[in-house]
Amino acid sequence: xxxxxxxxxxxxxxxxxxxxxxxxxxxxxxxxxxxxxxxxxxxxxxxxxxxxxxxxxxxxxxxxxxxxxxxxxxxxxxxxxxxxxxxxxxxxxxxxxxxxxxxxxxxxxxxxxxxxxxxxxxxxxxxxxxxxxxxxxxxxxxxxxxxxxxxxxxxxxxxxxxxxxxxxxxxxxxxxxxxxxxxxxxxxxxxxxxxxxxxxxxxxxxxxxxxxxxxxxxxxxxxxxxxxxxxxxxxxxxxxxxxxxxxxxxxxxxxxxxxxxxxxxxxxxxxxxxxxxxxxxxxxxxxxxxxxxxxxxxxxxxxxxxxxxxxxxxxxxxxxxxxxxxxxxxxxxxxxxxxxxxxxxxxxxxxxxxxxxxxxxxxxxxxxxxxxxxxxxxxxxxxxxxxxxxxxxxxxxxxxxxxxxxxxxxxxxx
Ligand SMILES: Cc1cc2nc3c(=O)[nH]c(=O)nc-3n(C[C@H](O)[C@H](O)[C@H](O)COP(=O)(O)OP(=O)(O)OC[C@H]3O[C@@H](n4cnc5c(N)ncnc54)[C@H](O)[C@@H]3O)c2cc1C
Numbered sequence: 486x487x488x489x490x491x492x493x494x495x496x497x498x499x500x501x502x503x504x505x506x507x508x509x510x511x512x513x514x515x516x517x518x519x520x521x522x523x524x525x526x527x528x529x530x531x532x533x534x535x536x537x538x539x540x541x542x543x544x545x546x547x548x549x550x551x552x553x554x555x556x557x558x559x560x561x562x563x564x565x566x567x568x569x570x571x572x573x574x575x576x577x578x579x580x581x582x583x584x585x586x587x588x589x590x591x592x593x594x595x596x597x598x599x600x601x602x603x604x605x606x607x608x609x610x611x612x613x614x615x616x617x618x619x620x621x622x623x624x625x626x627x628x629x630x631x632x633x634x635x636x637x638x639x640x641x642x643x644x645x646x647x648x649x650x651x652x653x654x655x656x657x658x659x660x661x662x663x664x665x666x667x668x669x670x671x672x673x674x675x676x677x678x679x680x681x682x683x684x685x686x687x688x689x690x691x692x693x694x695x696x697x698x699x700x701x702x703x704x705x706x707x708x709x710x711x712x713x714x715x716x717x718x719x720x721x722x723x724x725x726x727x728x729x730x731x732x733x734x735x736x737x738x739x740x741x742x743x744x745x746x747x748x749x750x751x752x753x754x755x756x757x758x759x760x761x762x763x764x765x766x767x768x769x770x771x772x773x774x775x776x777x778x779x780x781x782x783x784x785x786x787x788x789x790x791x792x793x794x795x796x797x798x799x800x801x802x803x804x805x806x807x808x809x810x811x812x813x814x815x816x817x818x819x820x821x822x823x824x825x826x827x828x829x830x831x832x833x834x835x836x837x838x839x840x841x842x843x844x845x846x847x848x849x850x851x852x853x854x855x856x857x858x859x860x861x862x863x864x865x866x867x868x869x870x871x872x873x874x875x876x877x878x879x880x881x882x883x884x885x886x887x888x889x890x891x892x893x894x895x896x897x898x899x
Contacts, residue, residue: 490516492789493614493629494594495602495642497524499775500761500782501635502585507786508633509594513793515786516627517594518617520601525582529637529741530775531660531698532576533673533690535856538776539574548581549574550693552673555851557843558725559836560678566848573673573852575692576775585779602636605645611755611799612646630798631789633758635782638742640763648754652765653706654746656685656772658739659713660700661720665733668697675771676723677836684708684829686771687719689726699730702772704745704829713740743772747822752810753803760785766810768857770821777814784809820889821857827882842879845870861890 492508494501497519505517521527539549551571557564590596599620606614606626614628634642644651668691676687685703692698699720701712720730748765752758760766766781767774788806792798831839843851846867853863864883867874874880 488516488625489628490514490595491630491793492516492633492786493627493631494518494633494635494786495615496635496637496761496763497521497582497586497596497598498635498637498761498778499582499585500637500763500766500778500785501633502582502589503779503782504633504635504760504786504789505589505594505596505782506585506592507783508790509589509592509786511787511790511794512593513786513790515589515594516629517589517596518600518602518615518627519596519598522599524586524596524598525579528578528662528737528739530578530739531658531688531690531700532578532581532692532775533688533773534574534576534776536571536574539576542776542779544576544581545584548584549576550670550691552671552691554669554672555855556672556674556725557840558674558676558678558723559840560680560833561837562840562844563725564840564844566851568848568852573855575673575690575698577692581775602641605632605642607646612642612757615642629756630793631756631758631803633760633782633785633789634763635760635778635785637762638744640759642757643749643759643763646754646757648749648751648757648759652744652746654704654744656702656704656743656745657712658700658702658741658743658772659716660698660739661716661735662737662739663697663699663720663730663733664695664736665697665730666695667731668695668729668733670695672729674726676719676726677831677839678833680833681715681719681723682712683710685712687715689729696736697730697733698739699726700739702743704825707829743767743774745769745772745825748815748818752807754800755803756798758785758789758803758806764810766814766818768818768821769825770857771855773857780813781810816889816892817857817859820859820886823885823889842867842871842874859886859890861887864890
């Protein structure tokens, strides 16, 4: 059996669903294949994100839970930022992904669940589609003018071409989704230090109705520690959390992998675009990728549909995606990666000093930093509030950040 589409999307996560919607909205005959039985299940993510992005992406407000109190904990410090408006939030993952799926279908995309993509079809070096196993274990060929690899960490198509290796540096996260009746639903925690998250961090993300995601993420191969073994002690042994998790119990257990080695060199080749985690498009600063996957998917769907209209799906045309993405996100992602490599190796004492610096920032500066919105005014503001940095190694690092901020965004900007 063989099917023919203009755009084929591998993976029904946030990148693939957004890509499918964008391509179909432009009139391309579009198919999304998802290997799982359900969109948005099982869950491999924690859902922390930013209200202004959810609004920009037209996500209905009932699908995210705003939080106004952020706590940072290090071995001997606690820093709290309070916001008077809704700045960050935790999304209902299944609700959000199914909403994106409905939008893709409403735009005209076809979506098939329980369809696992297996092999890549090529003709004279160009990607022309895939083979897939259906829900009834039938093997089919799907031909397409453009294939979008949105398969997440596995980058299922990318690794089957000369475009790349599997990711080498990555975050492994383990998480309980708790019912925690005594946990204040307006408080989000980020916890650093060797006792609870060596080479990574732990988190508590409230998501409404008494539910809280409590997790630990560790970067490999920087560390060989297993995030799973820290979960219970985070809940039990950190005094600030122990009181809040009194009477709580896990209702779900999640694990997941996140690429942490910066963006890949090329996102496109003849007939193929990599989007979302498959292209390393998430921010390595704190392992945040949902909004970036949606933006990247939208861009990939638009570029694919436009290439089809022009009758040119060669790498020369599809490379528009690389340029657009790097112009919008490249600089901030490079800086996030630079910071991540540095803080992933922090000792407990360095985390304590880091929090001493952090507590001098305004709540908005802290949010901007955490969000990875780097600007010269942010760096100057950090220096102004921490004059002692001028004489320390921190100043050299901020200078490097400024240098990167001031560099042109990308070669060949449109
Ligand atoms: C533990 C953890 C916590 C995280 N917490 C956050 C957070 O708080 N906030 C945030 O913004 N980001 C977070 N992230 C990152 C975020 O989850 C990812 O960046 C995001 O999910 C990437 O979306 P994607 O669509 O590119 O890939 P995915 O969400 O991985 O989706 C890929 C889809 O492709 C499907 N697929 C794969 N292979 C095939 C195949 N062969 N055939 C068919 N379908 C296939 C998969 O089943 C999946 O549905 C976290 C990640 C981890 C691991």
